[in-house]
Amino acid sequence: MKIKEILPNLPDNSIVSSDIKCVISDSRQVTAGDLFIAITCDTVIDNIRAAIKNKAAAIVLEASVHDKVRQHFPTTIFIVVANAREALSVAAAHLYPTQPNNIFAVTGTNGKSSVITFIRQILGELGQTTASFGTVGLELTAQPEIASLINVPKLTTPDAMSLHRMLHQLASRGIHNFAFEASSHGLDQYRLHQVRVGSAGFTNLTQDHLDYHDSMEAYFDAKIKLFTEVLADGRAATINVGCPYGKSLALMLRQKNKRVITYAVGAPADLVASKIHLESGRIKFNLVFDSKDYGQQEIAMAGIFQVENILCAIGMIMGMGYSLTDILKAVPRIKSAPGRMELVGHRSNGAAVYVDYAHTPDALMRALQALRFHVKEGHRLHVVFGCGGNRDALKRSLMGKIADDFADVIIVTDDNPRHEDPSFIRAQVLANCPRGKDIGDRKQAIEQAIANLNTGDILLIAGKGHETGQLIKDEVIPFDDGQVAAKVLQKYEAANRSQTTSAR
The missing domain is CATH 3.90.190.20 (Mur ligase, C-terminal domain)
Incomplete structure (x- = not known):
């Protein structure tokens, strides 16, 4: 394959017309004939040196470090891009072009694993082949033997190449729906920017990962990329407006004329849980959508936060076009995610x-x-x-x-x-x-x-x-x-x- 086939927006020249064997972002894995995409970091010069030693066919790097790198490798010709991480995502999407038809992505500090588990279970009850991937790994509603045939990444939000390989393998084996956790790290590092997300959800935002993001504002900015940069145009965002950050996000998206389904427990929203009654190991609540009461729902779980997670899952599935009436038929049969209460x-x-x-x-x-x-x-x-x-x-x-x-x-x-x-x-x-x-x-x-x-x-x-x-x-x-x-x-x-x- 040629470089210009997987990075199509580059200026046409002799370098991008070169043939390559594989696309690699880890210099230790480079072999002769590979395209090395150099992610900007403290060791970028050492990484490029290793890639050259391993006989990389070409090297992609960011414009921000080009002059600095050229001082160390004056005779090497580089392919210069604005964002190396984004280039890696583009290349991954071209190498593994097939994705499940309906992709659900949820972000937030807490509740992500439960939401994708509920989405997978509800769609499974509706007869849909569905996989979910996140902190608890890869799970499927049917054909569990497929999981052994998939290259399952280890990280919650894996690198772009691993993620697209998994999506391609799932779609090729007949999995039409995929729900996954969109971590702030993955969003900030452009690992998800070529995933065709058709329904996105936001659970909440509370303190975590400040060792990486430095501030809650930076943490929030990373999260909202799912809705402003990844979610496909015209598709719905399901937002918890019981959370102050969610309320701000919903307002911002509506000002941009985005489709938004809001949900909350004990606060005004499109999708609301009311008349909540807690029993030992069970929760009963009435579900209201657009001011219409759809009656009492019952789930075998503990914790009001699980009601919030179920509302998010319901809203995200509705955002993909399923009827609320059909969804509610499946709700009583769903179970909590492993290790969640x-x-x-x-x-x-x-x-x-x-x-x-x-x-x-x-x-x-x-x-x-x-x-x-x-x-x-x-x-x-x-x-x-x-x-x-x-x-x-x-x-x-x-x-x-x-x-x-x-x-x-x-x-x-x-x-x-x-x-x-x-x-x-x-x-x-x-x-x-x-x-x-x-x-x-x-x-x-x-x-x-x-x-x-x-x-x-x-x-x-x-x-x-x-x-x-x-x-x-x-x-x-x-x-x-x-x-x-x-x-x-x-x-x-x-x-x-x-x-x-x-x-x-």
Whole structure:
């Protein structure tokens, strides 16, 4: 293939007419005959040097660094573009041109995994072949064997080449609908700009990733690119106006004459949940759209935030042209996403144990508030949680304060410390959590928390949810909150049976 076939907007010359074997953005993977796209970064000169050494056929780089790079490689002819990341997306889309017919993308701090899971399940109930991809991996409504045939990326929002390869493989195998999480990193780095998104959703925006974005304003600016730069013209945006950032986004999009479906719990919107009634493990609510009440809905989940996530999924599917009446037929059968307010089990005294992915201040607060409703007077709400290393350190004291405010018994433990000192991370959390107990070993923390449970208590193990590993330095140690908790509960159940047998 020729360079001009995958980067068609370049000026025609002898270089872009050259043949290449492959498009690569990692200089370590370059082989003779490849086109290397040099992403601008601190090591761009070293990366280009490595690509030249590996006999790259041509090199693409940004105009902003061209003069600096030319000083090091005066005899090398470069293909100069305005944005190397965007060029990589364009090349990926030309190399893998096929995509599922209907693509749903949701962004926001919390709730993304639940929304795409609900979209996949609802469309599956409507007889549509659907895949979802995000934090919990690739999931399909039918033909699960297809997943083993797909090159599944490891990141929530993978690099452009990996993403387009996956889309191409899914579409080629008959998957017509695809729902995925659009992360702020992926949007900021132009990984999604050639994906043909037909319905986009915004869940909320609360503090996270400030180690990357520096400010909430920059974080928000990255998120809104989904609606202003990626979402196809004339297609609908589904926005949570119960969130201040969502309210601003909806107003901005409507001023640009974009199609917008707003949703909220307890606030005016196009799509509203009213008359909410919480029961043990179930939620009932009335759904209102355009002031028309569509009757009571019931879902087997805990937490009002799940109602928000369902509203987002419903709005996004409506935005793709499905009728609300058909969608609501499927809603009672949907289940929560793995590791999202997931009930692990009970102790013999009736105390319940939940795991949840809550790893941001807002998510932890919402999860504790959701479970607090089910804690009867005289009983206690317990929490085990930690904060990740080499990530937004500002949220640590906030999460400590939230735990201290909303839980009765608190254990602070390790959660993916990476290359930081775990005890230092815990100390930052505990500085604002005077009632917290410091137990660094996560397994011991869970064991101790379950041992502390009295009749009617509830325990939330927060932070990891579906994850199956603990990241310590560069090593992933196998660890699953749900499995660890289940084994501890089984131990207590076995002990209880033994005592019952002995009493006879």
